[in-house]
């Protein structure tokens with residue numbers, strides 16, 4: 763029996779089991795460059811594991827997802843974190859899950875606003891990039907290097923996400 767997933771607002775607290783929200787948090791702000799720039803400092807960490815691993819910066823151009831959407835799998839990256847920052851100011855969906863004995867538990871869905879990004883910690887179950895409405899570009903900070911940095915899990919029964927109200 764397919765299960766429907768609710769969509770929740772993305773907040774630092776709600777997302778804390780999975781990683782960090784990348785947003786202009788006043789608590790992290792310091793003025794720099796003679797007061798002409800606000801630096802929102804150290805919002806998260808880019809992590810890599812393994813000899814020869816490096817942090818890389820990428821651009822992802824995501825095509826919008828159609829709804830209702832079927833979450834049939836989740837993935838995780840055992841050797842590095844993965845950060846998604848929207849470049850067009852458009853909302854996107856974040857789908858994560860707690861680990862339950864090496865498999866993802868029930869997915870949790872968050873609606874990220876266009877001024878929010880996320881950084882998944884190492885080995886956090888997530889669904890690949892979910893752009894909304896129109897083609898959207900994202901800055902991605904993740905890991906390159908030796909070893910297989912992708913583990914996938916396929917659910918016996920998919921979970922369904924209805925169209926988000928933006």
Ligand SMILES: NC(=O)N[C@@H](O)C(=O)O
Nearest residue numbers: 837839844888889890891
């Ligand atoms: N495959 C890839 O680089 N991207 C995925 O890991 C993703 O989470 O979108």
Ligand code: NI
Nearest residue numbers: 837839844890
């Ligand atoms: Ni990923």
